[in-house]
Amino acid sequence: MKKLINAPEDVVDEALQGLGAAHADLVRIDLAQHLVLRRDAPRPGKVGLVSGGGSGHEPLHGGFVGPGMLDAACAGAVFTAPVPDQVLAATRAVDGGAGVLHIVKNYSGDIMNFEMAAELAAADGVEVVSVVTNDDVAVEDSLYTTGRRGVGVTVLVEKIAGARAEEGAPLQDVAGIARRVNENGRSMGMALTSCTVPAAGRPTFTLDEDEMAIGIGIHGEPGRRREKLKRAREIAEMLATPVLSDLPFKAGDRVLAFVNGMGGTPLIELYLMYAQFDALLRAHGLVIARSLVGNYVTSLEMAGCSLTLLRLDDEMLRLWDAPVRTPALRW
Amino acid sequence: MKKLINAPEDVVDEALQGLGAAHADLVRIDLAQHLVLRRDAPRPGKVGLVSGGGSGHEPLHGGFVGPGMLDAACAGAVFTAPVPDQVLAATRAVDGGAGVLHIVKNYSGDIMNFEMAAELAAADGVEVVSVVTNDDVAVEDSLYTTGRRGVGVTVLVEKIAGARAEEGAPLQDVAGIARRVNENGRSMGMALTSCTVPAAGRPTFTLDEDEMAIGIGIHGEPGRRREKLKRAREIAEMLATPVLSDLPFKAGDRVLAFVNGMGGTPLIELYLMYAQFDALLRAHGLVIARSLVGNYVTSLEMAGCSLTLLRLDDEMLRLWDAPVRTPALRW
Numbered sequence: 295m296k297k298l299i300n301a302p303e304d305v306v307d308e309a310l311q312g313l314g315a316a317h318a319d320l321v322r323i324d325l326a327q328h329l330v331l332r333r334d335a336p337r338p339g340k341v342g343l344v345s346g347g348g349s350g351h352e353p354l355h356g357g358f359v360g361p362g363m364l365d366a367a368c369a370g371a372v373f374t375a376p377v378p379d380q381v382l383a384a385t386r387a388v389d390g391g392a393g394v395l396h397i398v399k400n401y402s403g404d405i406m407n408f409e410m411a412a413e414l415a416a417a418d419g420v421e422v423v424s425v426v427t428n429d430d431v432a433v434e435d436s437l438y439t440t441g442r443r444g445v446g447v448t449v450l451v452e453k454i455a456g457a458r459a460e461e462g463a464p465l466q467d468v469a470g471i472a473r474r475v476n477e478n479g480r481s482m483g484m485a486l487t488s489c490t491v492p493a494a495g496r497p498t499f500t501l502d503e504d505e506m507a508i509g510i511g512i513h514g515e516p517g518r519r520r521e522k523l524k525r526a527r528e529i530a531e532m533l534a535t536p537v538l539s540d541l542p543f544k545a546g547d548r549v550l551a552f553v554n555g556m557g558g559t560p561l562i563e564l565y566l567m568y569a570q571f572d573a574l575l576r577a578h579g580l581v582i583a584r585s586l587v588g589n590y591v592t593s594l595e596m597a598g599c600s601l602t603l604l605r606l607d608d609e610m611l612r613l614w615d616a617p618v619r620t621p622a623l624r625w
Numbered sequence: 626m627k628k629l630i631n632a633p634e635d636v637v638d639e640a641l642q643g644l645g646a647a648h649a650d651l652v653r654i655d656l657a658q659h660l661v662l663r664r665d666a667p668r669p670g671k672v673g674l675v676s677g678g679g680s681g682h683e684p685l686h687g688g689f690v691g692p693g694m695l696d697a698a699c700a701g702a703v704f705t706a707p708v709p710d711q712v713l714a715a716t717r718a719v720d721g722g723a724g725v726l727h728i729v730k731n732y733s734g735d736i737m738n739f740e741m742a743a744e745l746a747a748a749d750g751v752e753v754v755s756v757v758t759n760d761d762v763a764v765e766d767s768l769y770t771t772g773r774r775g776v777g778v779t780v781l782v783e784k785i786a787g788a789r790a791e792e793g794a795p796l797q798d799v800a801g802i803a804r805r806v807n808e809n810g811r812s813m814g815m816a817l818t819s820c821t822v823p824a825a826g827r828p829t830f831t832l833d834e835d836e837m838a839i840g841i842g843i844h845g846e847p848g849r850r851r852e853k854l855k856r857a858r859e860i861a862e863m864l865a866t867p868v869l870s871d872l873p874f875k876a877g878d879r880v881l882a883f884v885n886g887m888g889g890t891p892l893i894e895l896y897l898m899y900a901q902f903d904a905l906l907r908a909h910g911l912v913i914a915r916s917l918v919g920n921y922v923t924s925l926e927m928a929g930c931s932l933t934l935l936r937l938d939d940e941m942l943r944l945w946d947a948p949v950r951t952p953a954l955r956w
Contacts, residue, residue: 296817296834298894298930300856305897308857312896315903316884316916352892486627503627525631526639553647557891560926561683561953563629565643566636572646585647587952589920595891597926599629621918622892625955 295495297595302492306349306369313356317621320360327383328376330356330367335388341459341468342366342388345397345452346381347404348373350491350594351512354449357622363456364397364620372491372594373513375403381411385420393421393465397451397472399444400428423465425472427451429481429602431540432509432517443511446554446602447479449590450614453623457616475610480537483517483600484529485510485556489593508532512556512593526563530570533601538578543603545579550586550614552602557592559599564588567599575603584614590622626826628926633823637680637700644687648952651691658714659700659707661687666696666719672790672799673697673719676728676783677712678735679704681822681925682843685780688953694787695728695951703822703925704844706734712742716751724752724796728782728803730775731759754796756803758782760812760933762871763840763848774842777885777933778810780921781945784954788947806941811868814848814931815860816841816887820924839863843887843924857894861901864932869909874934876910881917881945883933888923890930895919898930906934915945921953 299305306328313330314323321330336342345355346368355367365388368376385394394415398408405426412422427444436443455472485507488497498514501507506524509517524532543549553568555561568587575582583606591600604610618625630636637659644661645654652661667673676686677699686698696719699707716725725746729739736757743753758775767774786803816838819828829845832838837855840848855863874880884899886892899918906913914937922931935941949956 296837296854296928298817298857298860298890298898300858300897300901305893308900309893309896312898312900312903312918315913316896316899316918350891350893352896357892486629506627523627526629527631529629558889558926558928559629560681560888560923561688561920562636562640562681562923562925565640565647565683566631567629567643568647569639569643570631572643582646587643587647589892592891592893594893595889595928597627597889619956625950 295490297492299492305492306371310369313621320619320621327380328369329380329384330359331387332359332365335365336390338390339392340390340462341392341465342390342394343397343456343459344381344384344388344394346376347399348375351592353622354591358452358620360620362460362616362618363452363623372493375401375407378407378410378414381408382414385411385415385422389420395455395465395468395472396422396424397448398424398426399448400426400441401438402440421465423469425469425476427476429476429479431480431536432482436511437515438513445483445512446481446552446591446600447476447604450479450550450552450604451475453618454610454613457613471609475604478605479602480540481600481602482533482537483510483598484508484533485596485598487558487597488514489596510598512591514593526566527570530567530574534571534574537601537603541605543580543605548581548583548606550584550604550606551575551582552586554591554600554602555589556596556598557589558595558597564599571601583611626821628823630823636823637702641700644952651950651952658711660711660715661690661698662718663690663696667721669721670723671721671793672723672796673721673725674728674787674790675712675715675719675725677707678730679706682923684953685922689783689951691951693791693947693949694783694954703824706732706738709738709741709745712739713745716742716746716753720751726786726796726799726803727753727755728779729755729757730779731757731772732769733771734769752796754800756800756807758807760807760810762811762867763813767842768846769844776814776843777812777883777922777931778807778935781810781881781883781935782806784949785941785944788944802940806935809936810933811871812931812933813864813868814841814929815839815864816927816929818889818928819845820927841929843922845924857897858901861898861905865902865905868932868934872936874911874936879912879914879937881915881935881937882906882913883917885922885931885933886920887927887929888920889926889928895930902932914942
């Protein structure tokens with residue numbers, strides 16, 4: 295296992311320390327609970343946004359904490375849901391009296407632990423609403439999931455709902471737009487290589503030198519199929535076709551096109567893939583109003599990419615464009 | 626070779642198309658010349674900033690084109706200097722009457738081709754000043770270089786000189802601060818794995834499963850030595866010690882600490898490395914005034930990282946903080 299680490303058991307702790315040290319102007323770290331908190335949390339009168347999940351998907355979620363996006367992120371162990379205590383601590387820390395929104399990717403452990411934390415917070419008198427993301431069209435049910443997995447759309451939910459909360463909207467409105475983004479977003483991913491969980495020390499799965507995995511999950515869980523490595527153009531079509539037909543996206547729809555890297559894929563390949571998707575989506579009659587290209591929802595050092603499409607309405611567009619100041623997204 | 630590409634000969638072309646399509650609000654692409662141009666270039670009365678180099682280092686340089694940074698980037702073939710014609714075309718395209726600054730990484734091919742272009746532009750009546758970056762302390766002379774290689778500091782030069790040009794400063798001032806940034810910056814890098822140039826189809830070099838390369842160049846050219854893989858803490862020390870002693874950096878110096886990924890290293894490891902560097906630099910008495918963490922000067926999918934330290938003065942700090950709006954850096 296070739297990684298820039300000291301010891302597998304210290305990876306999350308030390309990465310959080312680094313994030314906190316590098317971005318002390320934006321976030322503070324609760325090292326005991328493994329939380330990334332907006333520096334000025336709680337904001338009185340503002341709905342608090344809490345997300346989280348297993349580590350290993352950076353910048354998701356800690357890199358999205360800051361004005362205009364999340365108030366707190368709970369970092370679980372690598373590829374392991376945060377425990378209820380963490381989520382409860384985050385919920386309390388960001389409650390400014392206007393309630394707290396939990397944004398939860400659809401994995402059984404995450405769902406269970408966020409639910410438990412929401413109940414405990416409610417018993418404390420904190421109003422909590424939860425929105426679950428489940429945008430991955432690859433498979434119905436999966437290794438860690440009942441129903442569809444939550445993947446790339448989570449970033450878009452966090453950005454857009456975060457902007458709405460920043461405007462001072464009430465909890466039901468913030469939750470409403472978060473749900474609308476999830477409902478209008480679809481994703482699918484693929485991998486060229488596996489990743490290695492530090493504590494495991496060996497690759498999660500293996501692919502031959504001429505193989506790829508289509509419909510892969512962000513923890514390396516199996517997707518639709520393995521097949522021979524294809525050209526970028528064909529890979530783009532394998533991802534875009536099921537995404538387009540699922541919502542379905544129709545000619546004239548305005549979309550945000552998000553081409554995400556799995557962590558080990560260099561930007562030159564992600565932009566090359568963006569060019570393939572751009573051609574396919576235009577041929578389908580879509581109007582690409584906004585784009586995002588980069589490594590945002592990663593699987594450690596896995597090589598591969600995913601496509602997320604979001605059908606935009608005017609409100610989403612306005613909120614996407616609103617200022618944001620986090621370690622990983624800033625404008 | 627596992628890459629998201631169509632054909633090796635189309636990689637640069639298609640990646641540029643993707644960059645242009647994803648960021649049409651900021652840049653336009655000259656596909657014939659492989660240039661990334663600021664959308665509103667030339668800006669009358671503003672000094673034009675041109676950089677460039679081999680492709681495969683994305684987001685360097687095309688990802689840094691936009692208000693507050695570069696006016697044009699010339700993309701060579703992968704790991705190959707742009708030709709004089711490209712640089713000349715870029716220089717002409719961004720000349721707004723106030724002259725053009727060439728920012729050139731110290732590699733023999735780049736130096737030669739930028740020089741030739743500068744002479745041709747001068748014959749056209751365009752005033753050109755060149756600044757060469759040579760911040761890599763690893764080796765004196767290298768496979769493609771006489772003297773030291775230009776690496777991470779190039780990003781900082783482009784940002785800070787770009788901000789000065791945006792303020793309307795004359796060419797000599799913009800060149801002056803660019804040189805000052807280079808003179809006050811030092812870098813050193815390491816690799817866990819090689820990269821594979823698409824046209825070559827095989828890894829540039831090989832490292833055993835328990836080996837790393839210290840002082841590696843951004844094209845995989847040999848550095849100081851290979852040795853057994855160490856812990857992050859020890860690797861950080863191997864990079865920081867020669868960087869600190871070279872300028873030298875002294876207790877009380879304000880610095881920008883830039884932890885750069887080589888392309889295949891996930892953010893969780895870069896933040897973990899940042900925590901190691903942060904501790905070392907503070908122990909050395911440095912004041913870390915600003916930081917940058919991410920994959921900014923890459924070597925295709927190479928895994929590894931580099932440290933760049935820049936000793937800041939008030940002007941550099943002000944210009945670093947100035948607004949920037951490019952595909953890869955934005956605030």
